[in-house]
Amino acid sequence: MSKPHALPTMEYRDFSHRIHDRAAAHQRVIKAQLELTYRCNLHCLHCYTDPYNSKDWFPRELGLTEIIRLLDEMAELGIVWLNLTGGEIFQHQHFWDIYDHAYRRGFLLQLYTNGTLFTKGMIERLRHTPPFTIDISCHSVDEESFDWFTQVHGSYRAFLRGLDLLQHAGLPFTFKTKAMNWNKKEMPAIKKFVESFGQPFGFTTSLSPRLNGDLSSLSYRLAPEDVVALQRDDHSASTEEELCSAAIADLLQPPTDRLYRCGCGTNTIHINAWGELGTCTLQYERRVSLRNHSLREAIDSLFNQVRAMRYQSGSPCRTCEVHPFCDKAPSDARWECHDAEAPIPYDCDVALARAQSALHQTLIHPLRKTDKEAVASHD
Numbered sequence: 001m002s003k004p005h006a007l008p009t010m011e012y013r014d015f016s017h018r019i020h021d022r023a024a025a026h027q028r029v030i031k032a033q034l035e036l037t038y039r040c041n042l043h044c045l046h047c048y049t050d051p052y053n054s055k056d057w058f059p060r061e062l063g064l065t066e067i068i069r070l071l072d073e074m075a076e077l078g079i080v081w082l083n084l085t086g087g088e089i090f091q092h093q094h095f096w097d098i099y100d101h102a103y104r105r106g107f108l109l110q111l112y113t114n115g116t117l118f119t120k121g122m123i124e125r126l127r128h129t130p131p132f133t134i135d136i137s138c139h140s141v142d143e144e145s146f147d148w149f150t151q152v153h154g155s156y157r158a159f160l161r162g163l164d165l166l167q168h169a170g171l172p173f174t175f176k177t178k179a180m181n182w183n184k185k186e187m188p189a190i191k192k193f194v195e196s197f198g199q200p201f202g203f204t205t206s207l208s209p210r211l212n213g214d215l216s217s218l219s220y221r222l223a224p225e226d227v228v229a230l231q232r233d234d235h236s237a238s239t240e241e242e243l244c245s246a247a248i249a250d251l252l253q254p255p256t257d258r259l260y261r262c263g264c265g266t267n268t269i270h271i272n273a274w275g276e277l278g279t280c281t282l283q284y285e286r287r288v289s290l291r292n293h294s295l296r297e298a299i300d301s302l303f304n305q306v307r308a309m310r311y312q313s314g315s316p317c318r319t320c321e322v323h324p325f326c327d328k329a330p331s332d333a334r335w336e337c338h339d340a341e342a343p344i345p346y347d348c349d350v351a352l353a354r355a356q357s358a359l360h361q362t363l364i365h366p367l368r369k370t371d372k373e374a375v376a377s378h379d
């Protein structure tokens, strides 16, 4: 009997690099984020999807047949990484049909969840067909603060129960933390908590308006100096040197007046719970309905549109020297400043503080610079 062939293996990092390199060379989409539903058992105060977490909006969400069709189209396009998110994914009435289908199609599945709904039965199913990873939101490890922020009494205890089940099952999970003005002092405690599960701690700081334009989520933003101080203290995040070299590399690129200077429109897609295709979670300047188009057609049309978008006004963002340090998203600017091209003053403050800290230089504020130029041109 001939010996069975051993499948070749490689480190995950090498595999990931290879797929990304091929995607860049052949302009292929390899990552997708699919919002299954806006339903959620919690109502976090910063949540951008929460305004649509009500029965008035649920009939507008994609049905099971539509989702299965999209999964098949994604597999045919060669998408490798699929992130299922919400809302809360486990609130979708057909979650397991969707999950099993996606699993069978061979995606590397990343699940975003608040972790409060796990039961032994669910954990057993996941053990049988495990995802690539489960990312759980962890914005507090203080029961009172956690329940205040989620607006659901008992949510912290449910979160701990979920973690306990996951840990005992040996399922792969990591944590996502958002640093905000109300939990900034908790960062060392959250770090300790996360590390007690053998997980690396990391956090993000940017908050966005809610999907309906409500700006109340922004009231939880950190002060710019706190963003810099926390990032300086966080030795597990990108070091200032790394941030600085990335920013300098970016500054050496030829100037561009593209509205999206990030990777939008290259290798990633986002599909919201209403079946609208975007280039990332927060890109709402252009969307294409997947109810009327195939995924391939929609991607071709959308990516061309997004990559072609240019600043039309004299916005300071166009020539901004600290833009590599800036988190501005054009759709956020449209909600916050009524103009996708406008600078977001908060993001300017954060970008300036980050740039000064990384470059060890005092720089002119991007908006004051414009004032000065304007005064000079009037002289």
Ligand code: SF4
Residues within 6 Å of the ligand: 040, 041, 042, 043, 044, 046, 047, 048, 049, 050, 086, 087, 088, 113, 114, 137
């Ligand atoms: S758990 Fe997630 S989806 Fe649910 S309210 Fe909180 S942030 Fe929103």
Ligand code: SF4
Residues within 6 Å of the ligand: 316, 317, 318, 320, 321, 322, 323, 326, 327, 328, 342, 343, 344, 345, 347, 348, 349, 351, 352, 366, 367
């Ligand atoms: S720092 Fe301000 S001016 Fe510069 S890109 Fe960001 S929002 Fe625009």
